[in-house]
Amino acid sequence: MTAIVTPNPTPAESASRFAQAPGDPYRYGVYLRPDPTTCAAVTAVTTQLRAQYGIVSAGAFPPHATLVGSCHITEPVGAIVDAVTRGLAEAAPFTVHNAGVRRQGVGLVYDVHHLADGITPNPAFVDLAARVDKAVAPLRSPAPNPAGHRFDRDTFRAHLSLVSHDMYVRPDLSEEVEEYVGGLPVPFPESFPGDTVTLYRTRSDDWTGRWWQTLTWEHVHTWRLRR
Structure with a gap:
């Protein structure tokens, strides 16, 4: 029997994959927080998926629509709060429309990207x-992992995650999970006010791999948009 030999990574490959940057193991995300009823619907779905399939990636976060995520920032938290406060100074609340469960990438989301x-x-x-x-943007600093969610007006898709990164490692469950989610009796509002923006700090033991398995987070700040 011939042994299968897996080549060891070169020092350069290891250094790149497991590089640590100042500020690790923390990342920051700025999110639109849905209304409480929609948050409860997201939590109901993700809790059911964890109980039935051990799917945890979407439920590892608080319910949210990402505005910017996975930001590696080494500046003091106060500098982030001040910068976002200035950025939101002219932002007005708006109505968010929820078109229901849709596929996005390998996962499932509540589609909140469109008008009615x-x-x-x-x-x-x-x-x-x-x-x-x-x-x-001026506060970001380079970090090797994970890839940051840089804003692009053409590719931005507002969504509330229900199933996400787990499907990369369990693609065999994709159709079954979609059917399961479709059968859950979880009502949600067709619209809600887009008026609450939140800053969270996230932490993982390993941003290079299945980071969602060790992800923890803490709420840092909330802004309410005013007319």
Whole structure:
């Protein structure tokens, strides 16, 4: 029997994959927080998926729509709060429309990207993400893992995650999980006010791999958008 030999990574490969950057193991995310009823719906779905399949990635976070995420920032927290406060100074609340469960990438989401017609991107949502990205951009510093969620107006898709990174390692469950989620009796509002923005600090023991298995988070700050 011939042994299968797996080549060891070179020192350069190991250094790149497991590099540590100043500020590790923390990352920051700025999110739009849904209304309490929608948050409860997200939590109900992710809790059921954890109980039935051990799927944890979406439920590892508080319910949210990402404006900017996985930001590696070594500046003091106060500097982040001040920057986002300035960025939100002219932002007004808007109505978020929830089109229900949709596929996005390998996962499932509540689609909150569009206006009530289900076709037109919600310009206020896109504008809010652009404002926040511009505010935090000068504070970012390079980090090897994970890839940051840089804002791009053409590819931005506002969503509330229900199933996400677990499907990369369990693609065999994809169809079954989608059917399961479709059968859950979890009502949700068709719309809610987009008026609450939150800053969270996340931590993982290993940003290079299955970071969601050790992810923890803490709430840092909340902003309420005013007309």
